Structure formats: structure tokens, C-alpha cells
Amino acid sequence: MKPSALPEFLAQAARLLGDGAVKTAPSDLEPYCVDWRRRFFGKAAAILFPGSAELLAQTVQLANHYQIALVPQGGNTGLSGGATPDASGEQVIVSLLRLNRVREQDAVNKTLTVEAGITLLKAQELADTMGLLFPLSLGAEGSATIGGNLATNAGGTAVLRYGNARDLCLGLEVVTPAGDIWNGLRRLRKDNTGYDLRDLFIGSEGTLGFITAAVLKLFPKPAGRLTALVRVASAADALALLQIAQARCDAALTGFEYMSAQSVQVVVDHFPDVAKHGAQIIGGSADAGLSDSVLIEISHPFSEDAAKDLLESVIAEAIERATASDAIIAQSIAQTKALWHLRETITLAAAEDGVQVKLDIAVPVSRLAEFIDQMDQEMLAEFPSIRLHNFGHFGDGNLHYNIGAPQSLAAGLSAEQRRAAYRAFIEQNEGTIRRKVHDRVVAFNGSISAEHGLGQLRKAEAWRIKSPVERRLMKTIKQALDPNGILNPGKVL
């Protein structure tokens, strides 16, 4: 890049987009240069806010001309640093937040066409006003954008029934690295007229194109939805419970979340009120300690009674077979919220506790219990008394296999000192822990990033693990579509 390239590009971008759409002051840039978990701190030359796909396409043409690296960004809620610029000060963030129009709502076709900058929450609300359901659901949905959800193929708690973000999208509009607009906004369930470009862009984390709009797939809204918290003795019993629930419910099983005893313990430690509602099930008496547990959600399109019959039949069979030892079905919306709140508070409680090694792995569902057993043993052998805060989307084979420092390190310390001690332990051991877990994941034919993507955080590990053939295929595609390498360099590959 010539020294004059960046200022010339920014001057031309300002002419094209308007001065207000190009920001370069450090104070303006700061919030966009740090990722959500505050693990990656970048330095950008500027942030651009194009107001339409056409303006974005022209911006990309300019970037190609001047060889400027562009970093696509939506709600900046990614968990792998995929939307954070590097530290060079030469990359330019392109925010999609001003692309926030609703293009089309079609209740009969059950589709919603929106631009990339719409938040996930807004998309859910739009579907709701159409009498339908957009099932993608995750913690950051108030700020995460549809564009970001698709660029990272987001997961969440409804994947078991409805699939990943990829499965919830029928069509895309994309600005390519060449600065063309590809109109693939098809509202079709079936289309076999050539290569599946849509799925190539989905999950490519902004390295192959800018997703500017998408056709989202909507579903009938369930009339009845019931949640139960079920006490199980082990991950193996959780797996047996899953088999019972799937055989009885098939698609009516819309949630199956596992919480290890230690993952609930961290909630008890830091947010005891939150854990209260489930206490009778998961225990916690001084004698027995906490147990592992499963949140089951059953939905029925037409009747709450039918959902209740199904859920009760699952629990009855599980207790009869001694797969589960106790269960409560939430009897009100408030109780349902309380149970899900417990599950969702694990992440917050862990953050309150101190830094952890956070892993986002998947293995075949059939091997999940075996994986947890072997992995826990290996970890405890190497690091006695570390805490294994595992929980996650058990029905998808996806576990947030998270590891906290030994509590013994915190004896007699203040909260602040405790967090410093935990941080020191994790910083010292994170590399070893990550590699050990990933190696076992590979031995189980699993994935080291089930739903969070590679970004910067998992890139090196993924590259270490991938076969040469797969690396070559990915590089070939990147090189073919983005020969100047201007789209999100340093991410994914």
C-alpha cells in the first residue's frame, strides 16, 4: 500500500458517503475497536457507515483500487474477535448498522426480508407482529444484527428444532469483494439452479463478502410451550433422557440444555437468588451437593394440553427407567422464565467469578457423555481442583466446556484479589488447556468451534487441526473471490 493510499481512500469515501458517515477520531472509533468480551483490542484508521448496498458496493470498489483492508461489523457482539480490526491502524471498519430497512414481509410464504443491520430482537419482533416465529435466539439478541448472525452462522438454544442461522435463511444479498451486488434474495424453499453461493457466504465471517440483506424463514408460533427442569445423575443419563425425549416428541422437542452440577454451583455462589427456583430439583443441601440437570422445552403448534401431555410422558418414562430422579414442570410464565434465567445466568456468574477458559466444542451426540467423562478425568489429573463449568446445547452435541481456576486459590482474598489470582492461573495454563481439549475433540471427530466461529480467537488452533486439503480448498476459494485480500484479512484463514 502506498503511504498516500489510506488518506486518498478516506477522502473519496467521505465524498461518496458524506462526512457524517466516515469517522476517524479515536474517541469515535474506540467502541468499535474492542470486542464484546474485551479480549481483542484493535486500532482502526476509520469507521464507515454506508447507508445502502449500492454505496457499500462503491466503497468496496474504492477499497480495491487503493488496496485498503475492510473489516465488516454488525452489532459487535461476536465471541471470537471476528469483527475487531488488527493493531496496525491501517484497517477500516465498515459498519452495517445503517442498513436497517425492512424490505418485505410475507406471512403466507412465512418469510421476512430485512437488511443486515436490523437486530435479531427486531427480527423476532417483526415476525411476532406477523403472527409467526423467527426462532433464532441468543443472549446478545438486543444488539447482535442479522448480518452478523449470518456471517457467523449463529447457533443458540433453538438449534435442536429449527437449525442454525444457516438453516433459517432462504436468500441473501451480498456485496462481493469485487464491489458487485449479488442479488440472491430468493424467497424459495427449493432452487437447484447452480452453486449454493448463499451457504458459501453464510459463516464466512466477512472474509468473502458483505451480507447486506437476507430472507429469513419464519415458522408457525407454538400455541403451547412448556419447560421442565429435570435432575439427572450424570451426562450419560442426560443422553439417555435425550433419546427418550426425541423418540416421543421429534420436532416438538424445542430445547434440551444440559447444566453440570459445577456450572450451577457458580450461579449459587454469585447469584443465589437466581438459583433458588430450581433448588428443589438440583439439590444443594450440604449432604448431597448439587446434581447435574437438564432443561427440557416442548412446544406444540396448536394446543398447550398436547405439549403438557408430551412433556409429562417424557418425564414419566425417564423416572420409570431411573434415567431421571426428579423433575418440575414450570407452572407459569414466571416459573418458565426463572428456569431459563438460571441457565442464562451461568455465563454472567462465571464472569463475576473470574476469567475462565471458554471452549465451544461439538462432538457426535452419541459420544458426548463419554467425551465429558474422559475430558474431566484428564483435566482433573493435570490440574486437580480446577472447576469444570460445562453446560450447553446437549441435543446438538454442543458443549460450552468451560474451565475455572481452583477455588482454593481464592482463600481469604477479596473479590478483586480473587479475580486477579484466577486470571494469573488461567493465563498461565490457557494454552495447555485449549490444546488438550481440542486434541480430544479431534480424536472424537468433533468441532473446536461449534457456534462461535473462528475469528481471531480460534484461527490458529483451527489451522493446526485442519487437513492440508481443507486448508487448500479454503485458501483457493478466498483467493478466487478476493484476490486482493481486502475483506477482513487476518480472520478465519
Next chain:
Amino acid sequence: MKPSALPEFLAQAARLLGDGAVKTAPSDLEPYCVDWRRRFFGKAAAILFPGSAELLAQTVQLANHYQIALVPQGGNTGLSGGATPDASGEQVIVSLLRLNRVREQDAVNKTLTVEAGITLLKAQELADTMGLLFPLSLGAEGSATIGGNLATNAGGTAVLRYGNARDLCLGLEVVTPAGDIWNGLRRLRKDNTGYDLRDLFIGSEGTLGFITAAVLKLFPKPAGRLTALVRVASAADALALLQIAQARCDAALTGFEYMSAQSVQVVVDHFPDVAKHGAQIIGGSADAGLSDSVLIEISHPFSEDAAKDLLESVIAEAIERATASDAIIAQSIAQTKALWHLRETITLAAAEDGVQVKLDIAVPVSRLAEFIDQMDQEMLAEFPSIRLHNFGHFGDGNLHYNIGAPQSLAAGLSAEQRRAAYRAFIEQNEGTIRRKVHDRVVAFNGSISAEHGLGQLRKAEAWRIKSPVERRLMKTIKQALDPNGILNPGKVL
């Protein structure tokens, strides 16, 4: 290509694969050089039968060296000529039929890993022995192979609930155009570790790689499955019925097939016995004539009674709202088979009747009735008294919009003379009809190949319709992955 290249390649292939795996005699080649519908007649230099992915990979390396064009072929049941060689006599067919091993069965993970040459029927049977369901289902399933189903992203009657072939595959093994083996045989529901190579190969009709093995997704087997034949006055009423059924059943609605009055008439004309069972519903008296109708299938994972309750509630609401005027629920397996046999006989009856223009289109579900109305009017204005044998996967927006010659052309002719007269009419008008239908499909943002692929049959039309950006993206990917253009040249692009 040097004149000596082909004989040298074949000699080396014979050394590699063994003499029995390389056939060049015209009589041996003939059945593999004609497509299933006998519309494309090719001439190949040879057909190869590699017995493993490793041998296939080495064969592809040889083909690259000698610049030999390879045509992948499975069960040779494709409907668009995608597996038929050209007429040059220089292309070499590569049959996947000897890759027919079962690699892995995992009932708990609900996956089945098989090689490409396994038939669809065999895959269904394997799933059944595991107590599970592999839902892909189509007419040619006794000979169609899993490799071919995935290469063409096959559809069928269960897409409404379970998706296309693409949605039923978790992982692939592929021999790339460079002769590498990509092992992407992941048995995972979630994996966000890079580009979605799997979906790029699926549906690429053998132009980007040879699919050699696949991980198939299985489902709980429904305990109750019930079918009803419902009389509706029009496509608009069929659409209203679909809305009622989806709202009440969601995923329990596993089939929704529309049959226009004229599509059933052709069955009545040629196979009157087959049409008998549905006669009380679809009519056919001299006064009233036949009506449009819909086959609805409801499945329930756990109970036949629950399926029956749902189906009855759909029919009751439809009749109350005057969306439907009559219905029968099949009361036995024999009756169920009879109703589906009526639907499946449409294609056979049409073939008996004489040649037709066969189209495989999709539009947004919400616009399907409007499309049929406008299209029928346009067709009848141009060609009075032609027959509109429309039927298809209404719930997916996918219609086999087929057109038969006017019956008046056959007055006083023998069956053979009739077919000749129909053929003459269709041959004269096919181009015009295809273009008119496709142009309206494009105006409705639809697809001109919903499930059959492009192959040779629809390539030119697809290319006429596609945007320059999309054509460029497809060509870029093809060029990057197969720079020598040895994989299935002349197909798709």
C-alpha cells in the same frame, strides 16, 4: 488434448483399476450413455468403475495429467441429463456404483455414513433397521444413488418437513478435481470452523468434485402417519388449506401435494383403476367433472391417535371455512397406498399419454395460486385446448407445471399415431412454452429448476436468466477448483 492422450489415459486407468473396471465396448457403454427419460444420447470413450475413493483420486490425477473429461454417474436416474456424456466420444464416464460400503451406523447420534453408490432405497432400509427414518423419498429411489441425490440436491415429497437432500446431510467425503480426498465426513449438528465446503459440493452436479461418501441425518420414525385426500375448488383454496394445516400441525405436516383436475384426468384416461379409490372425492361425473385436490399427510412421533386428531381438526376447519368441500382419510395401509399411488401415477400416465413439456418450477408459496392462474390463462390464450397437467409439492412452492398437447389432435387415431401427433405438437412448441413459463417464473422471483437441477436440459435457460454477477461468481468458483475443466464439462455452466 493430444491424440494419444485418451488411449494412454485408458491404459493407465486399466493398470490402476484392473481391466474389469474399465469398459470400452459400445454394447457395454450404451446403457450409461442415455439418460433415464431417453432425451440425451451421448457417446463415451469408456466407463470406469473405481472401487474406492483412493483409486478414484488417483484416476482423477491421471485425468488431470492427460486433460481427460470425466462424467460422474450414480444410478443414472437424473432428469436433466447431468450424468450423460456429450456426443464427442472423448468423455469418460466414472461410475460410483462400486463405492457401496456402509461406513458407520450410529443410532444415538441419528446418523448413517455410507458411500456414494448405495441406492436411496438401501439407505432408507438401513435407517429402518436402526429404528429410525431417512426421509428422502422419490420415484427412482430403487436405482438412484445417495451420491447422485446429493450431487443434484434431490427433493421429493418429504421436503416440506425434512428439507432437501442438502438438509439431510451432515458431512461429505469428496474427491476434488485436483485428485485430493477431502475428508469432511463430520457427524456433527454444529461446526463453525471455516467455509461451508459441504454445501458447495452438494447440488454442483458433479462439476466441482466427486462425492464419494456422506453422513446422512436420520429422524425418529413416526408412530402414526395418516393421509387424506381433500377436494378443493382451486389452487387458491389449496393455498388456504395449506395455511390451516401449517398453523395446526407445523412439523407434523409431512406431506402436502396438489393435483390439478387435469393432472388426475390423465390418470383416469389411461389407468382408470388407479383413480378409482379417490373417485368419490375428486368427482368425475359427467356433470361436475373432476376437481382439484390435495393429498395431506400428518405424522406423529408417538401416537397414531394424535396424528388422527390433528388431521381431523385440519379437515373440520377447512370444511367449516368452505376451503375444502369434501375429504376422505385413508382407513388402512392399503387405502393410504392407493391415494399415494394416484399421485405417483400422474407421471406414468402422462408418459403413456404422449410426450409433454415438463417444467420443474418454484415460486414463493404465497404466490403459487396467482402464478397458476396467470400462467394457465396465458398458455390457453396462446394454445387453446392444450392440457395443463400441473401437480406437485405445493407446500414447498414447487410445481411440476407440465403441458400436454390438445386431445383434439388425437381424434380417431391409434395410440401410436396419437403419440406421434402429440410429439409433433410438443416439438414445434416446446421452446416457446418453456420460455413463456420461465419468464413468468422470473417475474415471480421463482426458480426454473426447483429440484431437478440444470444438467444439460436447463443450462441454457438458466444462463439466459441469471444475473451477470451470479454467472461470474459461479465461473470463478469453477475455474478456481477445476482449472483444467475436467469435471463434467458442458453441465451447469
